[in-house]
Amino acid sequence: MKVIGIVGNNADLSYNRLLLKQMAERYPNLEIEVAEIKAIPLFCEAATEQLPAVVTALAAKIAAADGVIIATPEYDHTIPACLKSTIEWLSCTVHPFTDKPVMIVGASLGPQGTSRAQGHLREILNSPGLGAHVLPGNEFLLNFAKQKFASGAIVEQATLDFMDSCVAHFVNFIQVHTQVQTAIV
Template sequence: MLKVAALVGSIRKDSYNMKLTKFIRDRYKDHMDIKIVPIRELAHYDQDIENEAPASVQNFKAQLSDVDAFLIVTPEFNHSIPGVLKNALDWLSRGNKEMSGKPTFIAGATMGVLGTVRAQMHLRQILNAPGMGASVLPGNEILVGQVQHKVDESGQLVDESTIKFIDDVVDEFIRFVASNREKTSVS
């Protein structure tokens, strides 16, 4: 079973992005074992302390040491990703560089119409930095705009066309992971 770590860019209690992450985790549980790894408690990245990082950082990195792949789900804050997520990614770009070479797919939900497209463009740029080196699924952007109209009263995603689209992206991601593995075993 593919072991996937999910990082969620919103830490608020009723986060749509957390709901979307849980939806993906539960819907595809027969294909992927998605574990949501919290980023709320992480210390601010500080190069002065990175060699003796605080427990919050050590625990975080330890939980990511043996995952096969990553899922990042983010809102858009001021046309980019939230600082709390950038902070987590900055920690992951140092030391063991836990995302390096790891297949990664991204998703985002917003109440606006553009569905986090600008944040996701920044996120792809960040994940392509030498310290990150994630292997991001090309294309296949899960952009959930006007999310407040696509969930029911309990916050569960119910919009059929969005669900169908996510099904297709997850299929693509599973194929992408398999092709990455073939390339790695050949070389």
């Protein structure tokens, strides 16, 4: 199963990047390729006739994948501007998220994890032009990320068990989605 993991910010030190990398190591059956959005320029509707090569490349990876995991931090109670801008590029002339299974995860420094950002991202991914199939429930919200990644990886067993459960639901979601899509064709 091929999955693209999108790092939802452009920070050099990103706990969401660390989260995706740990997921890629922990779940080799998913073949998670971690994709960065650092090089994607700010969205400009006037420039959509000729998409930047980095946008076209990311769109192709998403389209070819069985599913997508988006790891978002929470900035000022929502997703980072760079993630929103990336999604705008991916919904203007290309539409790789259409009918694509998506799991939202997130790590943040505070006590509430990324609950507000994940809610906003769900709304965005369900909008016209995107039409992603977002995994319901199973929200992996990692709070106090700095402490939980103090040793370079999450080691707290309860957190790992919760992540395992959420990922197992995502794998099942992708499998059911694939069966449905095959039956429709």
